[in-house]
Amino acid sequence: MNIDSIKNYPTGSSVKHKRKITNALEYRQESAELCDKKSVNRGYSGSFTGIGINRAAANDFKNLGNTFTDKIFRSKKFQNIVEIFENKTVVASTLVALIVAGVARPLTNIAMAGDKDKEDSMYAAAHAISSAVIGFVISSIVMAPFDKAFRKIKDDPKKYLQGLEELLDVKEIGKRKLEKSKPYKKISKVAQMIPDTLVLGVPKAMLTIALIPPILKYVFHLEKGKKKGAAPQAAQSQNLDVNNNAVKNNPAFSMIKGGVK
Amino acid sequence: MLVTNQPQFLNNANIKYYKTAPNTQRSYQPQFSGVSTKASSVIADKYDNFTEWIANNYYKKLYNSKFAKSFIEHTKGKAWNNMTTHMSALGSTLISSMYIIRTLENDKLDHEKRKTLAINDLLTWGISTAMAYLADAKLGNWWDGVTTRFTANYLLDNKKAKRVSTLGDWNPKDIRFMMENWSDLVNARIDKINAKIKSPEYKGGRKLLEKVEKQAYTSVRDFNLDVLKNRKLTTLIDGMGVLKSLFVFGMIYRYVVPVLVMKPANWIGQYIHNKKAAQNNENAQKA
Incomplete structure (x- = not known):
């Protein structure tokens, strides 16, 4: 109402x-x-x-504005980040990957590693950081013009979406009207994420695989060939980290490790 | 060889020029930066044209496409409200599929090993995706509360967004009460003008009252859209939803499964492996 x-x-x-x-x-x-x-x-x-x-x-919300969380919520930086999550969803997803796979996971792996596999954990950490950084950089560069173009649609929908009133379930095309349209919200999120998910996803994974060895060599001074018992959990790509770790770390598959490399 | 003569460009006339006419130098600098500004503006224009091209040839065409029509027709249900989760799952599915196909086509592995690895990949993907969807759904209500508190905090600092001119001054800490008791607020307003609205012959009034009777907001986004009408707040509320989903999916795919699930699984696997090896040794010794 x-x-x-x-x-x-x-x-x-x-x-x-x-x-x-x-x-x-x-x-x-x-x-x-x-x-x-x-x-x-x-x-x-x-x-x-x-x-x-x-x-x-x-x-009511007691102590509103005074708790630690409230201070974060009230900070302009946090609000800018939240805005990025809505307006530049792909870049935001690689930012999450950077935090989770590039910081949290390597730290946990190193902390959980025993003396025997300390070296392997360090190698895996360098690998994970490289993969996350490459993903973030590639997505930020490639998606920048797409995000700006989407901003144009959002700011002036009449120019681009005229005639789609029925499809988008609104009486007329306008910024405020579209905010309430669920079809618009859904298709917009898909449109925002398609370039990365459907078009860039696999090439980005390939490029990441290709760029990781030089980064490991020149930034972390690590080379797979020179390393004794190179980290088995060094995954080939960001999303594949899950799958490859599962395979390579698992003793059940130790007999076929060499074939996957 | 020592050069005793000054080069031509350092002759007295030039030196005099630079020493005695500092203003000239200063006046030259803006000209230089002017060139750079012009160059950057040309680049900015080209970039703007490029983004305009993307807006017209990608976004506009996509919104007008048959795919969009079919997509909107087939995603009317509530399950499709959060497209961020579905797109994240789709991205993971595509990459996992690519690796499964690559594993199955790997000539260096024999048929059985390829199959085992592919099944392992498939199971890992399936478990991760199911866990991510489950966690995202389970956190839904809690995150709605977090988003409402975030909104209340935003209103604390942005008094304009409270629509004081229309609603009177109110404390953002009462936002949940306002959302839940909105019908009372609206009724109180209507009571002021009820004579006409409540009259039986006034159909519009009755309809309005029926609506108001049911009026209560459970979603802060709807409350903002209908009552506060702040566009930036809509973006921020939507951004909070995306933030939650991306963190849940990112954590499950990249952290929870590879670290917190796979590590203990490996330890258990190692234990079983060692036990079997010991048994085999025993059997071998006996034999």
Whole structure:
């Protein structure tokens, strides 16, 4: 329900209610009158236009704005990151990969490694970091023009989406109307992610595989051939980390390790 | 060989020029930066044209395509509301499929080994995907609460977004109460003007009242769309949803399964492997 449809609802004298109330003071006066009149406000009182805000005590956010989480939520940096997640979803997904596969996983692997496989864990960590960084850089570069183009659609939908009212389930094409359209939301997310998921996904994985050895050599000074018992869990690609680790680490498959390399 | 004569470009006239006319040098610098600005503006224009081309030839065509029509027709259910999860799963499916096919086509492995590896890949993908969907769904309600709190925090710092002019001053900590009791608020407003609305002959009024009776928001996004009408807040609320889904899928695919599941699985595998080896040794010694 639209609050504006109520605030401009016709009442009393027809002359008065034809005029759209735009003055904030009028609203406040109206609200104040409403609060004073017990028969009308149903006994509610409080700062909020007749609603008994005291009743909200059990349901409110205590210490809002003061907890550690609230401070993060209120920071402009966090809000900018959240905006990136919506407007540049592909870049955001590689950012997540960078944090999870490039930082958290290597640290956990090193921490969990015994003395025997310390060296292997270091190699795997370097491999994971390289893979995550390459994925992030490639996606950021390739997706930048796509994200800017999508921004254009979002900012001026009339220019690009005219005639799609029925398909997108809106009365007319407009920024605010489209915000409420579920079909628009769904197809937009697909459109945003298709270039990476369907088009770039596999070539990016291939490129990552090709770029990892030189990065390991020149950045981390690690070479697979020179290393004794190179890390079996060094995966071939970002998403394949799961699969390859499963295979190469598993003693059940130790007999066929060489074939996969 | 020592060069005693100054080169031509360092003759007195030139030196005098630079020493006595510092203003000239200064006036030259903006000209230089002007060239650079012009170059960068040309690049910016070209880039803008390129993005315009993408908007027209990719996005516009996609929205107008048969695929879009068919996609929208087939994804009307609630299960399709969060496309971020489905696209993440699709990406993982494609890459896993590619590796499964590569494994099956690997001539260096014999047929049985290829099959075993492919099944292993398939199972790992299936378990990861199922876990990711399950975790994403389980965290849904909790994350809605987090998003509502995030919204309340945003409203604390952005008083304009509270729509004080329409709603009066209110405390963002009461946002959940407002969402849940919105019908009371609206009714209170209507009571002021109820004479006409509640009259039996006024059909629009009755319809409005019926709507209001049911009015309560469980989703802060809907509350923002209908009541607060803040576009930036809509983007942020949507961004929070995407953040949750991407972190859940990223954590399961790249952390939980490879580290927290595979490591213990390896330890168990190693234990069984060692036990079997010991048994084999015993059997061999006996024989």
